[in-house]
Amino acid sequence: MKKNFLLIVSAVLLTSGCSSSDNLEDSVYVYDEEYTDLPAYTEWGYNTFGAYYDRNLFISSDATPAKVLSKGGKTVFSLQGTYDIYGSMTVKFVLDGYSPAKYADLVSLNDSTIDLANPKCKVCLLLNGIEDTLNILNGQLYIKRAQHLLVNKESVEAILSGYFQFQMLNDGTPSTISHGRFDVGIGYDNFYKL
């Protein structure tokens, strides 16, 4: 009985601790008015993204939805979420020749369009633990806005907001990722420089 009581008290304390939603790291879903199951395009660093993968929903989950890895003259921008009923899926955009030293340097991507069919760019898909490099037929990654965010005058993160869509051949099967949009914060906990 005493054990149960302690368990209940611990659960209440834990859940009340988790209910505080004042962190920039939290995902905030403000839904699109037209594509109602996708997050709207925003520029607040809401840590969400969404797209349709062959008309099925690919959307950020509450875990860290975006990571940036800068290594050896390349940068990998990855978006991790869930793909309909198929489970966890990650799309990785590998940008050759771009290597920011710190997260604040990501603002150099402000208002830039990356042609995903360009040989200097690579797109990988990680689904159920299997990673494939996609044969991109056409498509763009458009970083509409990149901001260096200061909170109370202290540097906190970079916010990357934009759109993406592309057509690809995956194991010879044509597929489309469409209406993609993202608004993610990249800071100390999800920016890596190797």
Add this chain to the structure above:
Amino acid sequence: MKRMLLSFSVCCLMTIPLLAQGKTPVFGGIETGFVTFDNEKRSLDFIRESASDYDYYGDYAGSTNSLYNVFYAGFKQEFPVISRLSFSTGVRFTQVGSSIKPESGSYMYLFLSSEGTTTNFAKARKISQNSQYLGVPLEFRWYLPSYHFVRSYVKLGATVNYRIATSTRVTFTDEMMNQYDGDIESQVKKPDSFYSMGYASVGLRVGKQYGPSINFEAVMPAFEITTNSSSLTTPITGFGVQVTFQFPMNFKSE
């Protein structure tokens, strides 16, 4: 405009005693009241959402909590119209206070400024706005029973008010940020110059028929006739209390 309101109220006070007939006195009174409103936060572009549109259960959820309260005090006179019906008017000072706090957690993020690719947010615990008004209350009171020492009544009233001042304040988590208070204030519009509220109430008058009395009333419902008395929230329906001390002003015994 202030002069117009003042002139109007003085005229009311001077002309309406003509309604008073016979032995029934005109009562002077000092009133004070408080009304709190159910309200809806306005769409404010400078507040970052901290919660999703919908919660785990699919219900609409918000990031912030808003308050809207009205406090007033004033002087008014009550003039008998017919045996149980009276009319009151006077001068009333009103303070409308509204505020926004985070729904959960201890602070919210506010947009301060953006220059090039650098964006500034500030953490704030609360935004509040207070407006002061000078106005005229107009009330009709219907006494339910004939004279008793404790007498119940119902009332219909409205006020017309002119805004004389407004201040918006932000409570930042870091006092160093107080210097940026103006950046937020510049993003908040001022309320309209005129504000009007309607209300119904039920009450008890305790006192002799022609002597001093105290009146307690429950104001319910109260509603805003004008819509923009706060830049932070929109009031919907309110309830509150009003207390009035009354004394006879022109009674002459037969």
